[in-house]
Amino acid sequence: MREMELTRRDALVALGAAGVAAGTGATVLDRAPWDSGEPPLSGDDVDTLVAVAAVVYPSTVSGVRRFVETYSLGRVEGRTEYREGMADALATLDSYATDWEDAEFAALDADVRDGLLHDMAVHTAHPDPAGTDAERVRHFLVDELLYALYTSPTGGRLVGTENPPGHPGGIESYRRRGPDA
Amino acid sequence: MSGGDDEGDGTATDRTPSERADVCVVGAGPAGALVAHSLAKRGNDVVVLEAGERFDPARRTERMERHLRPAHGPLSVWEMGGPRDAFTAPGERHYPLNRARVKGVGGTTLHWQGLVYRFHERDFAEWPIDYDDLRPYYARAEAELGVAGADDNPFAPPREEPFPLPAFPPSHSDSLFAEACERLGLTTHSVPSARNSEAHDGRGECVGYGTCKPVCPAGAKYSADVHVRKAEAEGARVVDRAPVQRLDHDDAGERVTAAVYATPDGETHRQEAREFVLAAGGVEIPRLLLLSRSERYPDGLANSSGAVGRYFMDHLFAGMGGVVDSRTRQHHVGFMTSECHQFYDDPTAGTSGTDGEVPPWSGDVDPGPLKLEFLNDVGPTPVGLALDADEWGDDLLESMRTAYGNSVGMGALAGQRPRAENRVELDPSVTDDHGNPVPAVHWRVDDRTRATLRRANEIQHAVLDELGADVTWQVGPENTGPAFHHMGTTRMGTDPDGSVVNPRLRTHDLRNLSVASSSVFVTGGALNPTLTIAALALKAAEHVHERL
Numbered sequence: 001m002r003e004m005e006l007t008r009r010d011a012l013v014a015l016g017a018a019g020v021a022a023g024t025g026a027t028v029l030d031r032a033p034w035d036s037g038e039p040p041l042s043g044d045d046v047d048t049l050v051a052v053a054a055v056v057y058p059s060t061v062s063g064v065r066r067f068v069e070t071y072s073l074g075r076v077e078g079r080t081e082y083r084e085g086m087a088d089a090l091a092t093l094d095s096y097a098t099d100w101e102d103a104e105f106a107a108l109d110a111d112v113r114d115g116l117l118h119d120m121a122v123h124t125a126h127p128d129p130a131g132t133d134a135e136r137v138r139h140f141l142v143d144e145l146l147y148a149l150y151t152s153p154t155g156g157r158l159v160g161t162e163n164p165p166g167h168p169g170g171i172e173s174y175r176r177r178g179p180d181a
Numbered sequence: 182m183s184g185g186d187d188e189g190d191g192t193a194t195d196r197t198p199s200e201r202a203d204v205c206v207v208g209a210g211p212a213g214a215l216v217a218h219s220l221a222k223r224g225n226d227v228v229v230l231e232a233g234e235r236f237d238p239a240r241r242t243e244r245m246e247r248h249l250r251p252a253h254g255p256l257s258v259w260e261m262g263g264p265r266d267a268f269t270a271p272g273e274r275h276y277p278l279n280r281a282r283v284k285g286v287g288g289t290t291l292h293w294q295g296l297v298y299r300f301h302e303r304d305f306a307e308w309p310i311d312y313d314d315l316r317p318y319y320a321r322a323e324a325e326l327g328v329a330g331a332d333d334n335p336f337a338p339p340r341e342e343p344f345p346l347p348a349f350p351p352s353h354s355d356s357l358f359a360e361a362c363e364r365l366g367l368t369t370h371s372v373p374s375a376r377n378s379e380a381h382d383g384r385g386e387c388v389g390y391g392t393c394k395p396v397c398p399a400g401a402k403y404s405a406d407v408h409v410r411k412a413e414a415e416g417a418r419v420v421d422r423a424p425v426q427r428l429d430h431d432d433a434g435e436r437v438t439a440a441v442y443a444t445p446d447g448e449t450h451r452q453e454a455r456e457f458v459l460a461a462g463g464v465e466i467p468r469l470l471l472l473s474r475s476e477r478y479p480d481g482l483a484n485s486s487g488a489v490g491r492y493f494m495d496h497l498f499a500g501m502g503g504v505v506d507s508r509t510r511q512h513h514v515g516f517m518t519s520e521c522h523q524f525y526d527d528p529t530a531g532t533s534g535t536d537g538e539v540p541p542w543s544g545d546v547d548p549g550p551l552k553l554e555f556l557n558d559v560g561p562t563p564v565g566l567a568l569d570a571d572e573w574g575d576d577l578l579e580s581m582r583t584a585y586g587n588s589v590g591m592g593a594l595a596g597q598r599p600r601a602e603n604r605v606e607l608d609p610s611v612t613d614d615h616g617n618p619v620p621a622v623h624w625r626v627d628d629r630t631r632a633t634l635r636r637a638n639e640i641q642h643a644v645l646d647e648l649g650a651d652v653t654w655q656v657g658p659e660n661t662g663p664a665f666h667h668m669g670t671t672r673m674g675t676d677p678d679g680s681v682v683n684p685r686l687r688t689h690d691l692r693n694l695s696v697a698s699s700s701v702f703v704t705g706g707a708l709n710p711t712l713t714i715a716a717l718a719l720k721a722a723e724h725v726h727e728r729l
Contacts, residue, residue, distance in 0.1 A: 055573065057573075059574065060575075123571045126252075127251055127252040139252050143251075146573070147246070147249070149567075151563075158578055158582075159578070160585060163513045165249065165390070165512050165563070165564060166392065167389075167390070168388035168389055170389050171378075173510075174510060175350055175351070175352060175353055176353060178508055
């Protein structure tokens with residue numbers, strides 16, 4: 001598989017699609033949404049999110065940390081309820097990791113992280129922001145990350161479309177024969 | 182001017198009645214917005230009462246996310262459902278009413294697909310007005326909505342001037358269908374669309390979010406909040422979260438005197454006006470008239486004919502699709518760019534082309550009008566596959582690559598004849614959040630409509646076969662569903678014993694009560710109704726203004 005690099009631009013474009021970053025184009029790219037103040041998630045939280053992304057994103061994707069930092073931090077800024085939901089889901093995940101594996105989630109090997117998420121039944125959980133532990137982890141962490149990736153042009157290209165639903169990729173692409181044709 | 186864009190309990194906004202109003206419009210969807218704008222710009226004092234809220238355009242991307250992420254139900258996108266919107270569907274076939282409408286400033290155009298057609302001349306055969314009567318209003322409606330289109334449809338009725346905006350060119354998927362259709366003798370053509378193919382009227386061009394239905398985050402798709410803002414700029418007042426409970430009339434039973442409406446603070450108010458226009462859609466309009474029964478009108482207001490709520494019609498969907506062995510580029514945009522109206526006026530006719538044919542209809546029951554659609558948004562989406570999966574990582578990507586990219590599909594709308602037993606009535610056994618009986622939708626699909634759906638499926642199968650598609654799904658004739666076009670429930674006519682409004686859209690019974698809605702349609706053809714709703718709204722506004 002060809003490696004696909006997720007860029008900061010991907011994250012900012014995805015943020016725009018998610019209604020967080022006001023404006024488009026250069027205005028969005030000039031600054032990250034949280035540049036004006038303290039990051040809304042802690043460094044440990046970001047580490048945990050990146051560790052989840054490393055499991056749920058395909059191995060051919062690079063640049064995950066930068067993407068996750070930019071996207072997720074931008075997503076939760078100014079959205080207290082959502083940030084709290086995400087922080088709670090991260091804490092829940094870490095508590096399972098500590099109970100079952102004696103280490104925080106981010107410190108575990110990738111295959112152990114994958115196994116832990118499966119043991120929690122996150123893979124079959126229906127996402128629910130007010131649901132069970134598995135349902136909240138699914139909604140705030142796994143689906144959050146997958147939504148960010150697969151509504152971005154880079155995520156779309158992995159599947160064969162440069163303009164996936166949720167991404168404002170213009171009105172030329174639907175007429176082309178392929179992403180590069 | 183006052184708005185209702187407050188959050189929370191909604192009590193911060195002044196929702197008390199206007200002291201003096203020439204016109205009170207009930208409903209802020211496309212009909213109400215156009216009526217309000219048309220009358221306000223002529224210098225009339227207009228008040229619009231809207232049951233739903235005024236949505237913040239800046240939050241549309243969040244609404245898109247609700248649509249794309251499975252944690253949120255479809256009704257949450259535009260806050261539908263709950264006691265306010267309760268209904269029953271005791272008919273032969275369930276009717277998913279709250280999937281079919283949006284209450285709020287902009288109305289159902291907030292979640293519509295934005296396809297806008299003129300009805301064909303023969304669609305008016307049973308109406309008291311004809312195509313020529315409506316033709317100038319169609320042209321004005323196209324200008325107001327900013328319709329993108331091309332004069333390339335040989336089956337469309339005559340038109341006098343170009344569309345306001347250039348058409349969206351055909352998609353890559355359309356080009357595959359066009360070749361197959363040509364071999365069978367089918368003609369494909371563009372689709373008139375109420376969305377900006379280029380910047381227009383202070384709104385940007387379509388940017389391809391691909392989620393038009395149910396939400397366009399960019400605002401490139403026309404929605405009626407556009408004309409609400411224009412009406413307000415002309416001095417109209419729009420009161421949101423103000424559901425009208427009933428209409429009161431004078432002692433003689435000749436004029437409506439007030440619209441009685443509720444507000445979020447628990448109060449009830451009376452908005453008086455010289456003229457009243459009902460523009461709340463094909464379900465809530467008959468419901469309001471039935472709720473407004475009085476000693477003088479025990480069967481409901483404007484219902485001397487008994488036709489209020491009767492003759493409910495919708496269009497039925499027929500579809501078919503599958504996969505081909507090439508990339509079809511689905512889901513780049515959320516709307517259609519090619520259709521075929523060849524079978525609209527004569528659905529029984531066969532066709533023949535360079536390499537095949539569609540045989541003539543051979544069934545016992547003749548089908549009604551139908552239109553064929555070539556879909557640009559069939560099959561799974563990347564984000565949909567990812568969020569519905571029970572796997573992730575490389576396994577998920579491999580599954581997604583298999584599932585996405587080769588889908589093709591066709592849709593069709595089938596017309597339904599007006600039948601008195603298809604109806605909206607009050608269900609006294611269930612009440613809404615204000616204690617009013619909810620609408621009960623009685624709906625069934627008759628043999629003629631089934632024949633139309635079968636005919637649509639037959640043609641679709643021929644085209645997909647010619648395309649070399651492996652057909653994997655079919656909608657119709659039995660597993661059909663409504664297209665969410667509510668028509669016929671306050672039908673137009675010249676006979677007060679058989680219709681509710683006259684050709685000037687005024688009720689036969691009350692001299693200052695008009696209806697602007699698809700509820701006045703006598704028949705529904707098989708084309709999406711909103712341009713005809715808009716044209717009739719402009720016509721109704723003109724007649725109301727003449728009386729003021």
